[in-house]
Each structure stands twice: as C-alpha cells, then as structure tokens.
Amino acid sequence: MQRFDYRDSLCTSHKVNTKLKSEGIVLINNMPCQNESLLNLAKHLGRVASSGIGEQRCNIEDQNIHRIEALESPLIDPFQYPIISTTNLDFELHTDDFCKPTPIDIVLLHCYRPATCGGESLFVDIDSIVTELSLSSLAILSSPSILTPFGWVPVIQKMEHQFIVRYNMYDILKVSTTSGYTYPQMTMHALNEFKQIAVRLCHQVRLASEDCLVLNNKKMLHGRNKFTRSSMRLLKRLRLYSF
Numbered sequence: 233m234q235r236f237d238y239r240d241s242l243c244t245s246h247k248v249n250t251k252l253k254s255e256g257i258v259l260i261n262n263m264p265c266q267n268e269s270l271l272n273l274a275k276h277l278g279r280v281a282s283s284g285i286g287e288q289r290c291n292i293e294d295q296n297i298h299r300i301e302a303l304e305s306p307l308i309d310p311f312q313y314p315i316i317s318t319t320n321l322d323f324e325l326h327t328d329d330f331c332k333p334t335p336i337d338i339v340l341l342h343c344y345r346p347a348t349c350g351g352e353s354l355f356v357d358i359d360s361i362v363t364e365l366s367l368s369s370l371a372i373l374s375s376p377s378i379l380t381p382f383g384w385v386p387v388i389q390k391m392e393h394q395f396i397v398r399y400n401m402y403d404i405l406k407v408s409t410t411s412g413y414t415y416p417q418m419t420m421h422a423l424n425e426f427k428q429i430a431v432r433l434c435h436q437v438r439l440a441s442e443d444c445l446v447l448n449n450k451k452m453l454h455g456r457n458k459f460t461r462s463s464m465r466l467l468k469r470l471r472l473y474s475f
C-alpha cells in the first residue's frame with residue numbers, strides 16, 4: 233500500500249489519484265485532525281457526495297462529514313436494521329452505497345482516535361478475488377442476479393478491461409429478507425465463495441491518529457474488526473464522486 237505525507241499530498245495529488253485508479257488504496261500520514269484537512273484533500277480527488285445522510289443527523293458534521301463511532305444506541309436504516317458503522321461490531325468486507333443506483337467512487341476515512349483494542353481496517357481488491365473465484369461463480373456474480381431496492385445488479389462487472397465491484401452481504405441479505413425473495417442455491421453458493429475468498433485474502437492495517445485511508449470504492453472492499461466500546465474510537469468519513 234502506497235503511503236503519502238499529507239504535507240506533500242496536495243502537490244502530489246495526481247500521484248494519489250493515479251494510485252487510487254491502479255491499486256485502489258492509498259494511506260496518507262500526518263493529516264491534522266480537523267475537518268478542513270479532509271475537505272482540502274477531497275477537493276483534489278472528487279466531488280463530495282451526500283449518500284448515507286438520512287433523517288438522523290447526529291453523526292453528521294459540516295459539508296457531509298460523517299463521524300464514525302460507536303453510539304450509545306446504533307442508528308437505524310430505512311429497512312429498520314442497525315447501521316453497523318454506528319456500532320463497535322465487526323463490519324464485514326463491503327463496498328459503500330450498495331443500495332444506491334450510482335455508488336460513490338471514493339471513500340476517505342480519517343482517524344482521529346484509534347481503538348485501544350481491535351478496530352483494524354480491512355481491505356481486499358476485486359482483481360485478487362476474481363483470480364481465485366471459480367468460473368461458475370464468476371458467471372453468476374457477473375450477471376444481474378442480486379436484488380437491490382432499485383432492481384437487479386451484478387456483483388462484478390468488467391469495464392474498460394477492469395473489474396469493478398458492488399458488494400455488501402449485510403445489505404444483500406437485508407434486501408432479500410425484507411422483500412421476501414429467496415436466492416437460488418447456486419447464487420448463495422457463489423456469494424459464499426466470494427465472501428470466503430475475500431476474507432482469506434484481505435489485508436489489515438491499524439490506523440493511527442492523523443492517518444487517512446483513501447479507498448477506490450469500485451475496486452476495493454473494506455471493513456473493520458470489532459473494537460472495545462470504551463476505547464472511544466473515532467474516524468471521520470467523506471464519500472466522493474471522482475472528477
């Protein structure tokens with residue numbers, strides 16, 4: 233994973249963009265813990281998105297910056313399920329905006345306070361997963377076989393000779409349960425194979441204060457390990473559409 237220093241990052245923003253496109257992840261160090269840093273970095277990478285902002289705004293700060301921390305009571309999504317990012321639970325590998333017609337391109341996660349125990353960030357790229365996926369599962373997951381609130385979508389797509397991914401098992405099961413749809417056995421098998429490979433191949437990194445993880449949401453799955461609630465872990469997040 234390529235690391236950049238925030239103090240140089242603005243003059244090397246084209247390098248950050250290039251790495252995001254080719255490798256799907258960048259770590260920026262020494263980024264001062266203030267909202268201005270995140271907004272400053274964002275303006276070199278894309279346009280700020282408002283996705284994930286519902287009626288409950290207690291975790292939202294200025295210009296769509298989300299506080300990612302374990303709340304006393306987790307926020308609830310429109311399906312009446314807990315929003316995992318507002319808990320201290322394991323957050324399985326996923327891409328953001330699974331339920332949206334046009335998912336965002338870039339996720340910025342800026343660490344203010346790491347957890348004292350747990351809370352490591354997890355990531356794995358779609359190219360590695362596809363390399364190990366069976367041809368039958370690749371065929372199923374490349375077809376529009378997965379239900380979202382706006383219709384059927386593929387998990388894996390090939391665009392301009394590159395694989396892109398849309399995947400969130402929590403959301404996939406939530407949508408099927410609430411809509412009363414049962415997946416055929418072969419689709420569940422393909423999804424489970426995908427998940428097992430992702431878990432086996434994933435890397436982890438422990439973010440320190442002033443680290444900012446920058447993820448290409450079309451190439452890289454991300455997640456995090458559970459952490460002790462008393463550690464007061466705090467990240468701030470921005471989601472972007474790339475230019």
Ligand SMILES: [Fe+2]
Pocket residue numbers: 326327328454
């Ligand atoms: Fe996420």
